[in-house]
Amino acid sequence: MTSVLKRLRERKLFQWALAYLAGAWIVFQGIEVMAEPWGLSPALQRTVHVIVAVGFLVALVLAWYHGEQGRQRASGIELLIIALLLGIGAFLVRMYRPEQPAAPETARAERPADGAVRSLAVLPLENLMGDPEQAFFVDGLHDILIGELGGISELRVMSRTSVMRYRDTDRPAGEIAAELGVDALVEGSVFRAGDTVRVNVRLVRGLPEENLWQDHYEGRLIEALGLQTRVAEAIAREIRLALSPREAERLARRTEVDPAAQEAYMRGVALWRTRSPDVMGRALAYLQEAVAADSTFALAWAGLADAYTMGSFYGGLDVTAEEAQRRAEQSARRALELDPDLAEAHAALAGTRYWGAWDVDTGERELLRALELNPNLAQAHNWLGDVLNSIGKPREALVELRRYEEAIEAARYAVELDPNHAEAHRVLRECYRSTGRLDEAAESAARRFESIGPASAAEGVREAYESGGWERLLEFEIEYHRSVPSHYHVAVKEAELGRADATFEALFAAIEARQSRFLTFKVEPVLQPLHSDPRWEELVRRAGL
Numbered sequence: 001m002t003s004v005l006k007r008l009r010e011r012k013l014f015q016w017a018l019a020y021l022a023g024a025w026i027v028f029q030g031i032e033v034m035a036e037p038w039g040l041s042p043a044l045q046r047t048v049h050v051i052v053a054v055g056f057l058v059a060l061v062l063a064w065y066h067g068e069q070g071r072q073r074a075s076g077i078e079l080l081i082i083a084l085l086l087g088i089g090a091f092l093v094r095m096y097r098p099e100q101p102a103a104p105e106t107a108r109a110e111r112p113a114d115g116a117v118r119s120l121a122v123l124p125l126e127n128l129m130g131d132p133e134q135a136f137f138v139d140g141l142h143d144i145l146i147g148e149l150g151g152i153s154e155l156r157v158m159s160r161t162s163v164m165r166y167r168d169t170d171r172p173a174g175e176i177a178a179e180l181g182v183d184a185l186v187e188g189s190v191f192r193a194g195d196t197v198r199v200n201v202r203l204v205r206g207l208p209e210e211n212l213w214q215d216h217y218e219g220r221l222i223e224a225l226g227l228q229t230r231v232a233e234a235i236a237r238e239i240r241l242a243l244s245p246r247e248a249e250r251l252a253r254r255t256e257v258d259p260a261a262q263e264a265y266m267r268g269v270a271l272w273r274t275r276s277p278d279v280m281g282r283a284l285a286y287l288q289e290a291v292a293a294d295s296t297f298a299l300a301w302a303g304l305a306d307a308y309t310m311g312s313f314y315g316g317l318d319v320t321a322e323e324a325q326r327r328a329e330q331s332a333r334r335a336l337e338l339d340p341d342l343a344e345a346h347a348a349l350a351g352t353r354y355w356g357a358w359d360v361d362t363g364e365r366e367l368l369r370a371l372e373l374n375p376n377l378a379q380a381h382n383w384l385g386d387v388l389n390s391i392g393k394p395r396e397a398l399v400e401l402r403r404y405e406e407a408i409e410a411a412r413y414a415v416e417l418d419p420n421h422a423e424a425h426r427v428l429r430e431c432y433r434s435t436g437r438l439d440e441a442a443e444s445a446a447r448r449f450e451s452i453g454p455a456s457a458a459e460g461v462r463e464a465y466e467s468g469g470w471e472r473l474l475e476f477e478i479e480y481h482r483s484v485p486s487h488y489h490v491a492v493k494e495a496e497l498g499r500a501d502a503t504f505e506a507l508f509a510a511i512e513a514r515q516s517r518f519l520t521f522k523v524e525p526v527l528q529p530l531h532s533d534p535r536w537e538e539l540v541r542r543a544g545l
Contacts, residue, residue, distance in 0.1 A: 140266030150376030177206025280316030325356030343374035
């Protein structure tokens with residue numbers, strides 16, 4: 001043993017090892033520091049780590065052979081040993097990052113030729129707090145992250161509705177990505193304790209399935225929304241997206257929002273999205289609380305505008321529809337004053353001008369601006385489809401809206417999330433009726449009445465259908481909508497029954513009352529047979545559309 005130690009000292013093996021380890025530590029620290037600003041991929045970082053580790057073995061070999069003699073040349077056997085060690089290193093790199101099996105030809109054809117990620121879906125974030133009451137907070141951060149990524153023009157991002165079905169799923173990433181038609185998935189989790197919030201996130205390629213990047217972001221609660229911007233910025237850098245100067249500037253912002261305002265905003269948005277009159281008042285109260293807590297919170301002002309617009313449309317507010325629309329426009333314009341480049345604010349202004357004032361030109365212009373700022377904003381696509389429908393452009397609207405089976409699937413999932421989602425039940429009723437599935441259409445009509453009340457109306461729908469079929473159900477709905485009154489709903493039911501005079505009478509009444517539902521009359525399928533009626537031109541003239 002003494003002899004071996006003596007020879008090691010003679011050949012300066014310890015000195016070589018310590019010097020090498022010191023240099024390796026400097027390399028590792030440099031890689032860690034440069035990774036974020038230089039956009040170094042995890043794969044490159046891992047490769048450097050393995051090469052440095054293999055280099056340590058090479059350094060020991062060189063120290064053994066040259067430490068004492070100081071020769072500058074390596075013998076043939078030394079070269080063989082070094083080659084062998086490098087071969088081992090290459091093998092370790094391969095083992096450390098194994099190749100994935102080749103993707104099926106169909107899947108491979110759908111991916112970009114260069115393997116780049118140009119489309120992704122952000123799966124619902126996992127709630128690590130063990131408290132279901134915090135679901136609104138986790139879902140709120142999920143929405144913000146989708147919005148931040150959606151603002152990148154080079155990236156196609158799936159909507160929130162499309163991904164919510166994968167909450168708590170254990171299906172393989174490749175399978176989900178193929179089903180959604182995207183290159184990659186973003187998975188993550190949220191933990192909140194006291195004044196601190198931590199977001200864990202990773203990016204997974206779909207086919208071949210591969211972990212591309214992962215990291216965690218931690219900050220004070222006041223920085224919670226800003227953390228999502230940092231995540232989006234890191235993902236954009238990781239997948240080498242070419243950001244425009246405006247996009248780069250937006251992602252570089254580090255927003256701080258009062259925690260009370262954040263919480264109230266997230267709760268309010270979660271409620272108004274149900275479109276249920278029963279909760280619209282609570283949604284409005286939360287959003288008012290949000291802007292009161294932080295008057296510079298532009299996103300909350302946009303959310304407040306949406307709540308007023310939807311409340312004027314679906315009911316549930318303690319102000320008239322006209323007053324709700326006026327407040328909606330004020331809130332949307334306040335959001336734009338605070339942040340002229342906020343896509344949600346432009347969409348909110350479009351909504352109140354279109355639905356409230358029947359101002360189609362402003363609605364279309366603001367929605368196009370919203371989509372210029374965020375090409376993936378689902379609400380803007382949805383409302384733009386409505387605008388195009390209202391001016392008689394159904395083919396263009398189809399680009400923005402879903403077809404029957406897709407709409408049925410989305411509405412069914414909305415009902416799974418919220419059994420009292422009145423709008424989802426209405427969509428199901430219309431889609432089932434249009435596809436001849438009258439039993440299901442009747443049940444959806446009844447469940448819509450259960451959501452909006454009164455309960456007696458739901459039972460009335462069921463009894464009418466059972467006793468007299470679809471025609472009797474329509475008669476019951478007409479009686480109900482006349483009592484509200486909702487002239488446009490009366491009109492489409494009369495049209496289904498083939499009663500043209502009663503249909504036009506109700507349509508003209510809807511124009512006088514400025515009922516928002518009327519705006520889609522040009523593309524309403526049951527009204528198509530009336531387009532040749534001389535009264536149709538007068539209807540269009542009075543509507544001003």
